[in-house]
Amino acid sequence: MIRLRKLARAASLLTTPLAPEDILSLFNPVFSARQLRGVVTRVVPETADSATIFFHPGRGWQAHLAGQWARIGVELDGVRHWRSYSLSAPAGQDPAITVTDMGAVSGALVRGTKPGDILFLAPPQGDFVLPEHPRPLLMLTAGSGITPVMSMIRTLVPHRPDSDVVLIHTARTAADAIFREELAELADQFPNFRVTHWFTGDRGRLDFTSAADLDRLCPDWRQRAAYACGPEDFLNDTEALWEAEAEDAAPAAAVRPGTLTIERFTTSLAAGAGHDGGLVTFEASDREVEADGDTPLLDVGEDAGVLMPSGCRMGICHSCLIPLRAGHVRDLRTGEVHGEPGQLIQTCVSAAAGPVNLDL
Amino acid sequence: MTIVSNTPDLSDADTPDANTPAVGGSAVDVAAAKVRTAAKKRPGALAESGSPLVRPPAAAHLSDEQVAELGRELDAIKDDILAKRGSSDAAYIRRMIKIQRGLEISGRAALLVSKNKTAWVAGTSLLSLAKILENMELGHNILHGQWDWMRDPDIHSTTWEWDFVTPARSWQHTHNDLHHRWTNVIGKDNDVGYNLLRMDPQQKWTPFNLGNPVYNALLAPVFEWGIAIYDLELQDFKEGRKSKEALVRDLKALGRKALKQFTKDYAATPAVAMLTGSGKQALYGTLTANAVRNVWAHAVIFCGHFPEGTDTFTEEMVEGETRGDWYVRQMIGSANISGSKFMHLMTGNLSHQIEHHLFPDLPSNRYGEVAPKVQEICRRYGLPYTTGPLLKQVGSTWAKIFKLALPPKKA
Numbered sequence: 001m002i003r004l005r006k007l008a009r010a011a012s013l014l015t016t017p018l019a020p021e022d023i024l025s026l027f028n029p030v031f032s033a034r035q036l037r038g039v040v041t042r043v044v045p046e047t048a049d050s051a052t053i054f055f056h057p058g059r060g061w062q063a064h065l066a067g068q069w070a071r072i073g074v075e076l077d078g079v080r081h082w083r084s085y086s087l088s089a090p091a092g093q094d095p096a097i098t099v100t101d102m103g104a105v106s107g108a109l110v111r112g113t114k115p116g117d118i119l120f121l122a123p124p125q126g127d128f129v130l131p132e133h134p135r136p137l138l139m140l141t142a143g144s145g146i147t148p149v150m151s152m153i154r155t156l157v158p159h160r161p162d163s164d165v166v167l168i169h170t171a172r173t174a175a176d177a178i179f180r181e182e183l184a185e186l187a188d189q190f191p192n193f194r195v196t197h198w199f200t201g202d203r204g205r206l207d208f209t210s211a212a213d214l215d216r217l218c219p220d221w222r223q224r225a226a227y228a229c230g231p232e233d234f235l236n237d238t239e240a241l242w243e244a245e246a247e248d249a250a251p252a253a254a255v256r257p258g259t260l261t262i263e264r265f266t267t268s269l270a271a272g273a274g275h276d277g278g279l280v281t282f283e284a285s286d287r288e289v290e291a292d293g294d295t296p297l298l299d300v301g302e303d304a305g306v307l308m309p310s311g312c313r314m315g316i317c318h319s320c321l322i323p324l325r326a327g328h329v330r331d332l333r334t335g336e337v338h339g340e341p342g343q344l345i346q347t348c349v350s351a352a353a354g355p356v357n358l359d360l
Numbered sequence: 361m362t363i364v365s366n367t368p369d370l371s372d373a374d375t376p377d378a379n380t381p382a383v384g385g386s387a388v389d390v391a392a393a394k395v396r397t398a399a400k401k402r403p404g405a406l407a408e409s410g411s412p413l414v415r416p417p418a419a420a421h422l423s424d425e426q427v428a429e430l431g432r433e434l435d436a437i438k439d440d441i442l443a444k445r446g447s448s449d450a451a452y453i454r455r456m457i458k459i460q461r462g463l464e465i466s467g468r469a470a471l472l473v474s475k476n477k478t479a480w481v482a483g484t485s486l487l488s489l490a491k492i493l494e495n496m497e498l499g500h501n502i503l504h505g506q507w508d509w510m511r512d513p514d515i516h517s518t519t520w521e522w523d524f525v526t527p528a529r530s531w532q533h534t535h536n537d538l539h540h541r542w543t544n545v546i547g548k549d550n551d552v553g554y555n556l557l558r559m560d561p562q563q564k565w566t567p568f569n570l571g572n573p574v575y576n577a578l579l580a581p582v583f584e585w586g587i588a589i590y591d592l593e594l595q596d597f598k599e600g601r602k603s604k605e606a607l608v609r610d611l612k613a614l615g616r617k618a619l620k621q622f623t624k625d626y627a628a629t630p631a632v633a634m635l636t637g638s639g640k641q642a643l644y645g646t647l648t649a650n651a652v653r654n655v656w657a658h659a660v661i662f663c664g665h666f667p668e669g670t671d672t673f674t675e676e677m678v679e680g681e682t683r684g685d686w687y688v689r690q691m692i693g694s695a696n697i698s699g700s701k702f703m704h705l706m707t708g709n710l711s712h713q714i715e716h717h718l719f720p721d722l723p724s725n726r727y728g729e730v731a732p733k734v735q736e737i738c739r740r741y742g743l744p745y746t747t748g749p750l751l752k753q754v755g756s757t758w759a760k761i762f763k764l765a766l767p768p769k770k771a
Contacts, residue, residue, distance in 0.1 A: 013628040014468070016620045017521035018461075022514075026461055034513050078450030080511035314406060314686075316720045317536035318505030318517045334439065343511055344518060 029118050030058035040117040046178045049101040051110045055119050056094055064124035066091040066155035067148040073120025074105055081105045082340055086147040090154035100144040128263040135225050136164040142230030148263055149229055150179050157186055157193045166218050170198040170206050208237035222257045229263040278355040282306045283325055291352045298347035315349035322347055327356035406683040413676040418744055419688045430741055431684030437733050438719050441726050450510050452725045456497055463490035472633045474641035487649035492656055494523045496708025501724040503528050525621050526588035527613045534591050540720050544672045544693035554590050558764045560672045565767040572765035583654035588614055659754050664713040667695045667756040669746035690717035696747035
């Protein structure tokens with residue numbers, strides 16, 4: 001490894017200002033001096049609007065834990081978009097994401113990905129992971145919320161006969177339920193795993209206002225460490241039930257519910273109405289300013305005494321680029337509202353569209 | 361409880377329609393009206409309407425309203441390209457990068473066995489081509505931010521470094537900001553003569569200028585060094601506009617960059633070639649390739665603003681300049697080079713200098729498409745649109761260099 005690095009340094013004498021990886025990328029697209037990439041190895045359709053994408057990551061990826069997620073960069077019309085997806089493959093195997101078509105980016109992933117395509121990657125992260133010590137588990141999932149839990153089940157169930165897992169998965173119909181067959185097979189094969197599918201199309205939503213539904217589906221749910229993943233409402237209801245049960249049961253500790261670990265799909269800062277302006281936070285400078293929707297962020301920052309890089313002040317020279325941490329900005333030239341975490345924005349021609357956080 | 365920010369797509373609806381105010385009731389109309397006016401407003405110091413203290417002679421026949429209308433027409437051309445820009449453009453720049461890297465490694469590989477004459481000629485030609493392509497179509501344009509919209513950190517104005525001795529960041533300051541903002545304004549845009557040549561009759565003549573043609577001839581083969589020294593802004597330092605710390609910082613950056621460039625072309629490549637006994641030949645090869653690139657870049661760049669027909673401007677002409685006037689100045693201060701597709705590519709599409717100055721951060725592959733529309737606008741508004749084949753433009757530039765070597769004739 002050290003010798004490799006020395007070799008790379010020697011080679012860079014010949015390739016400067018490029019890195020040797022930039023030349024190697026001619027032959028293998030996974031190589032890059034600057035960014036982690038992966039090659040798609042297999043695409044497996046799951047339901048009508050979801051697919052699992054297997055990929056082989058380049059150097060710099062670290063193996064994922066079951067339940068973690070990764071940021072995936074995809075190109076749409078030549079423009080890079082980043083989204084976070086839970087990894088559905090078991091720990092210890094090449095990673096895979098299971099994506100449900102819910103918008104432009106996920107739609108392109110589900111419908112347009114083929115083996116050999118390049119995905120841009122950020123290393124896996126997240127602490128929605130299995131407990132360190134074995135204990136009985138209850139998994140509550142809804143819709144595409146099954147993905148991180150699937151990784152946990154695949155990791156745990158076939159390899160740990162001492163495990164005890166109950167999965168309650170809700171989906172609209174049987175056809176919408178991702179991994180339904182594989183889950184059924186696992187349940188057949190391993191007595192330590194039990195799965196219940198709840199189809200909201202037939203039975204309505206799982207009712208969390210009282211413990212009745214849960215008591216019926218999994219009588220010993222209070223004794224289990226619970227994991228929940230799904231849409232916002234589903235998680236809020238779950239959380240409310242656990243809290244209510246904990247309060248009611250406070251004196252009699254024996255029937256208190258176990259821990260509840262939640263994977264929440266939080267949205268980033270909500271965009272304003274396009275023209276509202278918002279609170280601009282300069283994170284590194286530790287400054288917050290209320291800005292209107294017409295003032296370029298460059299002026300906002302300068303007025304607030306932030307050392308802003310600047311140039312032409314008319315949007316042509318790209319000297320004023322600053323990474324966006326969160327929020328949306330409006331391009332004052334076109335009126336277009338845009339913003340992705342990490343995107344470099346031209347502060348001289350961008351105004352706040354809702355709250356904005358800048359990495360400066 | 362773990363709360364992880366996992367956004368598997370809920371943020372897909374991340375580009376809310378700017379024209380859809382979230383508030384209801386009577387506020388809707390107000391907000392919608394506000395959006396409409398703001399969408400038109402262009403930021404920066406430039407006004408929509410009005411006029412500069414003095415309008416340049418070539419545009420003196422235009423009314424304020426006509427200039428404003430011209431501005432709107434050019435804005436529309438830009439918006440049209442922005443709407444079309446997409447995956448085919450991304451594929452274009454990636455293909456260029458691949459071609460350039462292919463040329464670069466095959467050129468250098470051939471130079472490793474350049475004791476063989478054919479290999480020397482092939483290696484030197486390929487490397488010259490690679491360097492030209494790298495500097496012009498890739499470096500210049502990527503450093504302008506023409507490809508920033510892709511959000512690819514490998515092809516971005518903030519990360520790119522080029523095979524040219526001046527560090528990318530120094531050049532971006534003097535070029536993107538100063539030159540493109542102040543195009544051809546005497547006293548503001550130092551690209552008019554690069555503090556070395558007398559390129560405009562408004563520049564005061566001194567006996568030093570007698571050497572104009574000699575300086576230019578000497579500059580051409582070492583053009584990259586000329587640019588590197590120019591980017592240090594020594595004049596500004598002398599006159600107190602640039603701090604010592606800033607100069608030291610720039611000098612250090614230049615030193616580091618120059619050392620790397622030197623090592624690659626004049627030490628590492630010949631050293632490896634020595635294994636086949638081709639060390640000396642490889643050195644001559646890289647020297648030649650750098651010189652060829654320098655002469656070519658010098659020729660193309662001098663054709664951008666110096667040929668007969670391009671105008672220069674006084675500071676009064678930019679005082680109070682509107683957006684339309686800014687466009688006018690870019691058009692009548694620049695000159696194109698006509699020629700084949702290959703020629704355009706080899707100039708990094710700087711042969712579309714007029715279009716490049718109007719829209720410096722539109723992707724270069726789109727300039728050819730924009731050019732006829734711009735030419736048509738110039739014709740309609742009675743503005744000059746200077747263009748000509750390379751040799752004619754180079755000749756015109758040299759003629760000016762000779763003419764301005766001499767003091768102005770006494771009236």
